Amino acid sequence: MSIALLLNRARAEEWKVEINRHLPEIKVEIFPEIENYEEVEFALCWKPEADYFTYFPNLKVIQSGGAGIDHLFPNDIPSHLHICRIIDPMLKSDMFEHVLTCVMHSMKKFSTYIEEKENKDWRPLLYKSIGETQVTILGLGEIGGYVAERLVQLGFNVNGWSNSPKNLQGVSSFTGIEGLSAAIEDTDFIVNILPLTDATKGILNCRLFDMCPKETVLVNVGRGEHLVENDLLDAIAEKKIAEAYLDVFHQEPLPQSHPFWDCPSIVITPHVASRTNIGSSVLQVVDNYRSMAEGRPLRNEVSLEKGY
Incomplete structure (x- = not known):
């Protein structure tokens, strides 16, 4: 048996070192430099090429290199394969810190002050305090639920919208289309942390924006495909x-020609809200490999039917 790594080369080298530290007896290879494709039963992947799983006739487990799994489904995945993702406490914490930074930056009018500094314009603006601010989180999974609870702890008023009702302390839970409208009707911020599925693709669209209070602020840290850009x-x-x-x-x-670059009301960050920390995540991968080898249940396995 061997492990194949289908990742960015630099990250793959890091993963190989860390996995071999815990599994020194197991062959870990970086795709496409695979000695024997038939030996591969476990693949650690992040944004692999289409049909990647067809290279390995004896593949059993596809392990995402992060929390997202939509990148693993360019085509139909055979039903006998097990798909797992990483749930990393540091990833959740990083996501919370990024969301909080966006919310506070907007609440305290820093975008305006940065613009006005260019003109040497001294103009104090009104702002809201935390206790006066309503935040709606779309997606209350492992990461979204964590972000919602941390915001509540800071004193924000928090609504959450998800596929099924959630019982999170201090978070008002909403579901369904009617629930979506109710969740955002009085909100100041919409924070999207939904998984990308057929049902959520394009959910940030004109219909949702029409339901928002005037001058709502959008934070999208889910997937680009959630947003209808125009x-x-x-x-x-x-x-x-x-x-x-x-x-x-x-x-x-x-792309440099994209209209988002020229829109002063859009703040762009280069997909840095949270990044899987290899050192803190490697044991999940190692444990899943051992579980596969021993026939035990896998950690953080996702539903192929639901897509999360």
Whole structure:
């Protein structure tokens, strides 16, 4: 048996060192430099090429190199394969810190002050305090639920919208289309942390923006495909959305000709909200490899039917 790594080369080298530290007896190879494709039963992947799984006739487990798994489904995955993702406490913490930074930056009008500094314009602005601010989290999974609870602990008023009801302390839980409207009707911020599925693709669209209070702020740290880009530009022009903080995009890096670059109401970050920490995540991968070898249940396995 062997482990194949289908990742960015630099990250793959890091993963190989860490995995071999815990599994010195196991062959760990970086694709496409695989000695025997038939020996591979476990593949650690991040944004692999299409049909990647067809190279390995005896593959059993596909392990995502992060929390996201949508990148593993360019085509239909055979039902006998097990798909797992990483749930890393540091990844959740990093996501919370990024979301909090976006929310506070907007609440305290820093974008305006940065612009006005260029003109040497001294103009104090009104702002909201934490206890006066409503945040709606779309997606209350491992990461979204953590972000929601941490915001509550700081004193924010937090709504959450998800596929099924959640019982999170201090978070008002909503589900369904009617629930989505209720969750955002009085909100100041919408933070998208949904998984990307057929049901959530394009959910950040004109219909949702029309339901928002005037000058809502959007934070998208989910996936670029959640957002209908032209609908956002229209909503900003119509002042339905005051600002957007975008960390994920349909195409990455964002093309230089993209209109988002020229929109002063959009803050762009280059997909840095949270990044899997190899040192703190490697034991999940090692444990899943051992579980596969011993026939035990896998950690953080996802549903092929649901897509999360």
